[in-house]
Amino acid sequence: MNDTRVKRIIMVSLFAALVCVATMVIRIPSPTGGYINPGDAVVLLAAFLLGPIWGAVAAAIGSSLADVFAGYAIYAPATFIIKGLMALAAAAIMSAVKNRRSTGVIIGAIAAEAIMVTGYLIFTAFVLGLGAGALAEVVSNLAQGIFGIVAGSALYGALLKVPYVVKMTEIFKVKEKAAAVKTAVKK
DSSP states (O other), X not given: OOHHHHHHHHHHHHHHHHHHHHHHHSOEEOTTSOEEOTHHHHHHHHHHHHOHHHHHHHHHHHHHHHHHHTTOGGGHHHHHHHHHHHHHHHHHHHHHSSOIIIIIHHHHHHHHHHHHHHHHHHIIIIISOOGGGGGHHHHHXXXXXXXXXXXXXXXXXXXXXXXXXXXXXXXXXXXXXXXXHHHHHHO
C-alpha cells in the first residue's frame, strides 16, 4: 500500500471519528425523537477538505455510528444516506464554483443542509410514519443546519490558513489534478 493511500485511509477514518464525536458531544432532543447536534459542522468540514467521495464516506460512517452509539439506531440507515449526500453535494458544489473559498463554500453548505432538512422530513414522515407530525422536526433541523453552515464554513476558512492542512488536502485531489493535466495537454 502506497503512502498516499495510507494517508487517505487515516484522514477519512479520523474525520469519521470527528463527525461521530461532534454528533454525540451535545445532543438536544427534538420533538420527533431525534436530536439536534453540532455534527453537521464537521460533516461540511470533511466535505470541503476531503472532497466529494472521501468526505461523503467519512460523513456517512461517522454520523450513522453516532446514531447507533447514542441509541438512535432506527435513524442510522437514513443518516448514512443523508449525511453522505450532504458531503457529496457540498464538496461537488464548492468544486464547481469558481470562488471556492467563499461563494462555493456557502452555496455548498446551504445545499447540503437543505438535503439534511428534506431528507429527515421524508424519513420521519414516511418511514417512521409520523406524517404531518414530522414537520415539528423541521425547525430543529433548520437550527442545526444554520449552525452547521456557520461553524463548518468558519472552521474551513480558519484551517486553510494552516499550511499542513492545505498540504494534506492535496492527497484527495489526485483525480482533479489528472483531469487538469489532461485538459492542458489537449490545448
